[in-house]
Amino acid sequence: MVFTEGDIANLRASLQDAVIKCSERCLYQSAKWAAELLDSLPEPAAPDGRVKIAHTPRGYMPAILTPNPDDVEAELEAVEFNKYLMAKSFFDCREFDRCTAVFLPDSLLSTILAAKSAESPLLASQTKTKDPGAPSAAYASPSGSLPELSQKSLFLALYAKMLSGEKRKDEDSEMVIGPQDIGSVSNKHLPVISRYLKSWFDERRSSPEDISYEGSQGWLEYLYGMVLAKQKNIEEALQWFLRSVHLFPMNWGCWLEMTSAISRVEMLNKIIPRLPQHIVSYMFHIHTSLELYQPTSELQTALAQLQEIFPDSPFLLTCSALYLNHTKALKEAAAEFNHLLSLHPHRLDQLDIYSNILYVLNERPKLAFLAHLCSSVDKFRPESCVVIGNYYSLLSQHEKAVQYFRRALALDRSCLSAWTLMGHEYVELKNTHAAIESYRRGVDINRRDYRAWYGLGQTYEMLEMYQYALWYYKKAAGLRPWDGKMWMAVGACLQKLGRERDGIKALKRALLADTYYESTNSSFGSAGGGLNRAVLGTLDTDVLIQIATMYDTLDEEEEARSYMELCVAQEDGNVDSPGGDNGLVEAAGRVLDDDADTRDERDANQGTGVTTVTSKARMWLARYALRHEDFDTANRLANELCQDGQDVEEAKAIMREARTQMDAAESRGGG
Structure with missing residues (x-):
């Protein structure tokens, strides 16, 4: 570029x-x-x-x-100039109804729409999509009864009416997670705006089959797309957003609405070829891919190229931090946010994500500073409330955390972070009903949020409703396929349902996922590279022993032994250590299907040391060796357990039994 x-x-x-x-x-x-x-x-x-x-x-x-380059529009704008200034002043003072009434008084609006509905019954229906081939009364009267307004004034009037409806919707809503708060209150102005815009566009069509609108500049297409999206007519809304960005690509709000409407990677791939050839299209692709949790090396390259053009752009710096966050490079992501904060100390956008990263890293002093900073800049911004809520959550003051998350939602009911994080807090407070409702509301706002799906799975697992939990865990894993935590949850749920074979497959995917992130972080952006066997030293011991246990349940002892040995090997972090046997390497080959010649970084692996999990695996191996009359191995493993101070009494019993059997064998050999 x-x-x-x-x-x-x-x-x-x-x-x-x-x-x-x-x-x-x-x-x-x-x-x-x-x-x-x-x-x-x-x-x-x-x-x-x-x-x-x-x-x-x-x-x-x-x-x-x-x-305005259009002479007709320029003349209309000149005539309306004084009224436009007054309407804009009303809008800036948040007097949305007064703003609309400057150009479209209620009496005029109701008369127009009543006349249009009488002309065409099709316009009265708001739930059905218009058939392009169907005749419309608008074509019979090209002049129609719509007032002659410039597109700028019309946009401002209808946009103000939509915001007035959103404001009333918030006022009519019950208290957040209150007894009557079921999230069913709708914007009652949307049908009126939709019908007006439909009539406006129909008047400018040369024929029913024509999809171009004479003199349109893209702003009303954007507004109509927003209305359709709020009415859950996503496919048609995307069509109008695409028309809008082709006419005026610099309207970032339209691109954001497209991102909100795209719920799957397949949808994004279909949209990309239809975008205008413009630099903002690249930014949209990066932003939407990050929203869909798709961090790839190509994405990182495109981001770097854009940052060469806009070196200190807050938007691109935020995208870079989100990329690092998605690849589990949390410390690097925190450093990127810290750099952004040093450049723009009063900018609160996306700082709720920064607070989530600090929470996971357990950076309590930094989170305290961030909460104080946000509070001093604007304590009544939803982002500030989320940051403060995260701080109280880190202090284990869950009631206060819930209070701040509810405050964020009172300010903005579409604040996704607040719904999901409040669900986490209700889980901590053992209020499963409120937790489920919080997660469900988060999913309703954004079905791409894997955290809400995962939270629903956790909550149903707490209620021992494993079939429901499994379904939600699978949704989370589908959205975040390279996150081992998601597959661990799926595997554990399958185990509780008695489906060990499927559970083993899920847990092996968890191992692959963790190795993927390790290899990605080892060289920034190399997501397409092969898996490195050296990363085997950092495999999750909990997953390994869980796989081994399920194999043991299936009476497949050899497989169980291989994974138990692999679990013990994590203490040193080197799968090729001399102390291991051939079964260890065989197990590694079955887990990760990687290239055998990539071992350059094995010395960099650091083991976990002796843990409760590795000691359990060592105890299982000692019992296994004793059952199969491998008394030397049983004695050695039991002796290691005594030295580690784990299960000492049982280890001593195994040692006594092994030595007795070895002495008896020596006696028989000597006799």
Whole structure:
């Protein structure tokens, strides 16, 4: 991705234009995103080393209000200018109904829609998709009865009406996780907005089969897509979002709505070829792939290329931190967030994810500092409440943590982190009903969130409802296939259901998943590389002994012995150590199907040392050796147990039995 000086100048002009156009339409989050990118774009340097004043290709600094290239639209905007300024002022003061009433009073809106419904019964139905081949009354009267408004004013009026409905929806909702809070309150303004926009687009079609709309600039397509997405009409919403980004690709809010609508990697792969050839398409691909937990080496390469163009972009730095987080490089991810925080100490976006990382790393002082910082910047931002809730959770003050997570949800009911983390806290408080409800609400908001699915599995497992738990664990594992924790949960659940054979397969996948992350982190971004046998020294002993136990239950002692030996070998972290036998290497070959010539890093492996789990495996091997009359091995293993101070009495009994049998054998041999 090579950008010339002219490309950079055009990109700067496009970002300036995007900031102003999004601000004109009160799309402040999109304007902020574009402004941050614009600020991170390096200014060109003059030959004498001083920074030149950047000019747009046209040679003038952009005006406060951008001129409209369409003559008809420009004339309408000029006529409406005073009313537009008043409506925007109302919007900025969060008086959404007054903003809408400037251009579309309720009396006018109800009259228009009633007339349209009478003309075409199809417009009255909001749950069915329009058949492209069906006749529409809108084509019979091209002028229609819609008022003549510019697209900018119409967007502002209908967008304000949608936000008014969202505000009323929040007001009508019951207390978070209260007795009446079932999450069924809807935005009652959506049908009105949908019908109006449908009529507007129908009037601009030249024929029923035509999908282009004369003079449309992309903003109303974005709004119509949002309305359809909120009505759960995802497929049609995606079509409108695609039309919008082709007309105006710098509206980041539209790309975010597309990300929210995409729930599977297959959907993303179908969308990618239909995107415009634009730099924002690359950013969308990176952001959506990270939302789908798909960290790949290609993604890391694309991210690095974009960071060369925007060196200190907060958005790209956050994507880099999320990439590291998804590859389990938590310390590196925390360092990236720390760097971002040093550059933008008052920026609270995504800091709830940073607090999750600090929580997992048990970085209590840093989490305390982050909670204090967020509270001093804005204590009533949902992100601040989540950070403070995580801090109280780390202190094991679960009631206070729940209080802050509920506060975050009172501020924003779509705050996914708060729903999931509150479910975790209710699990700690043994309130399984509230935990299940919290996780379910999280899944309703974002079905890609593996943490909510995993939490549901944990909760049902606590209730000993293993079939339900297994189903939810499988959903989590499907979303996060390279996370060993997910497959461990699936394997444990299958074992409790008496399905040892399937459980063994799941636990072997857990071993493969953990090795995948180890190999990825050893060289940053090498996700496509083969598995390294040297990583065998870091296999999870709990998984190994669980596999061995299930083989033992199936009366397959040789397989059980191999995995028990592999478990004991983790104490030294070297599977090829002289103390191991051939069965150990055979077991490793059955677990990981890797290349035999990759052993360069084996000396870097560090073992776990003696643990309770490895001692249990050693005890099993000692009993096994005693049963199979391998008295030397039984004596040696029992002696090691005595030295480790684990199961000393039983180990001494095995030693006595082994020595007795060895002495008897010597006596028979001497006689």
